[in-house]
Amino acid sequence: MSHLYYLCRLFSYFLLIISFVIFVSSKEKDTHDHLSDETHYGSKNEHNTVYDHEAFLGEQARSFENLSPEESRKRLALIVDKMDTNGDGYVSYDELKDHIHKAQKLYIMEDVDKQWKTLKPKEEDESSTITWEEYKLMTYGFMDELKTGLNEEDTKTYKDMMRRDDRRWKMADNNGDGLLNRDEFADFLHPEEAEHMSDVVVDETLEDVDKDADGKISLTEYITDMYPSEETGGEVPDWVVREKEQFNNFRDKDKDGFLDREEVKEWIIPQDYDHSGTEAKHLIHESDKDKDGLLSKEEILENYDLFVGSQATDFGEALMKHDEL
Numbered sequence: 001m002s003h004l005y006y007l008c009r010l011f012s013y014f015l016l017i018i019s020f021v022i023f024v025s026s027k028e029k030d031t032h033d034h035l036s037d038e039t040h041y042g043s044k045n046e047h048n049t050v051y052d053h054e055a056f057l058g059e060q061a062r063s064f065e066n067l068s069p070e071e072s073r074k075r076l077a078l079i080v081d082k083m084d085t086n087g088d089g090y091v092s093y094d095e096l097k098d099h100i101h102k103a104q105k106l107y108i109m110e111d112v113d114k115q116w117k118t119l120k121p122k123e124e125d126e127s128s129t130i131t132w133e134e135y136k137l138m139t140y141g142f143m144d145e146l147k148t149g150l151n152e153e154d155t156k157t158y159k160d161m162m163r164r165d166d167r168r169w170k171m172a173d174n175n176g177d178g179l180l181n182r183d184e185f186a187d188f189l190h191p192e193e194a195e196h197m198s199d200v201v202v203d204e205t206l207e208d209v210d211k212d213a214d215g216k217i218s219l220t221e222y223i224t225d226m227y228p229s230e231e232t233g234g235e236v237p238d239w240v241v242r243e244k245e246q247f248n249n250f251r252d253k254d255k256d257g258f259l260d261r262e263e264v265k266e267w268i269i270p271q272d273y274d275h276s277g278t279e280a281k282h283l284i285h286e287s288d289k290d291k292d293g294l295l296s297k298e299e300i301l302e303n304y305d306l307f308v309g310s311q312a313t314d315f316g317e318a319l320m321k322h323d324e325l
Contacts, residue, residue, distance in 0.1 A: 072308045073301050080297045090294040097280040104276060108193060112186045129179035132169055136162065164204060171200045192269065202265050216258040222247050283307070 083091045083099045119130055119138055140162050143155075172180055172188035174196075180188060191197035191204075209217050209225045227240050251259055251267050259267060287295055287303040300307060 073304050076304050097277050101276040129181050205268050216260050
């Protein structure tokens with residue numbers, strides 16, 4: 001065989017891996033953090049606005065990074081007008097919360113549509129379904145091509161990801177026919193959004209955080225998951241101290257020093273926690289200069305760097321194109 005043949009094969013393997021990474025990265029995010037992989041406040045308690053951007057946009061958060069301040073403010077001003085549904089010149093908590101909630105739903109719809117078209121590029125019928133074999137071939141089929149080129153650690157990683165996907169698939173398959181329609185596929189991609197998927201969210205969280213695999217999460221595991229530097233010692237940031245207090249005083253209900261399965265579920269999927277409302281309160285707190293509980297257009301534009309890249313901007317533009325929302 002010629003060197004050119006082997007180079008072509010190597011290049012094709014590279015493309016397969018890149019396709020795998022792109023497809024899986026859009027789906028595989030830590031389910032125990034609904035909003036962002038970023039830390040909201042740094043080691044010195046400084047505010048990380050990237051958290052706010054990713055909380056709303058995910059991978060699209062960087063779409064505004066290269067815009068000039070003038071262009072960012074211009075786009076944001078249009079969104080402010082859209083958020084002010086009663087036309088009184090201010091954005092209230094309810095208006096901002098409602099806007100964020102709709103943007104979250106729109107993001108999920110668009111993400112599901114994108115992934116669906118990747119798997120079923122020629123299917124236009126809304127009633128069509130995806131088989132597990134189709135999904136597995138698209139996502140993990142490259143492993144058959146690379147079975148002699150993957151090291152043991154990579155092979156184990158991919159097989160574990162496939163195992164987790166298989167469990168998610170079966171949980172999302174409401175009628176147990178082995179197929180997923182578009183709604184079931186949405187639950188598969190975003191299990192944290194579907195009540196009947198809560199068990200798989202807890203399972204994945206335990207597998208990610210419970211390093212000694214004893215079926216519960218210790219304080220050390222809880223903190224290390226959010227702040228890996230905890231293992232190296234040194235000065236502990238204030239937010240870490242507060243998280244330890246949260247663990248001991250609120251999350252560990254039975255005070256046994258661990259989070260069991262039910263306590264993990266309450267932590268990850270709290271029944272009374274409103275993500276859209278919490279982020280709306282945060283944005284108002286950071287931007288409401290006169291502390292009247294409302295945001296004027298001027299207050300929002302003065303804090304454009306906080307809003308840029310959030311659902312109040314990029315997704316807001318998408319919302320303006322969807323009158324039905």
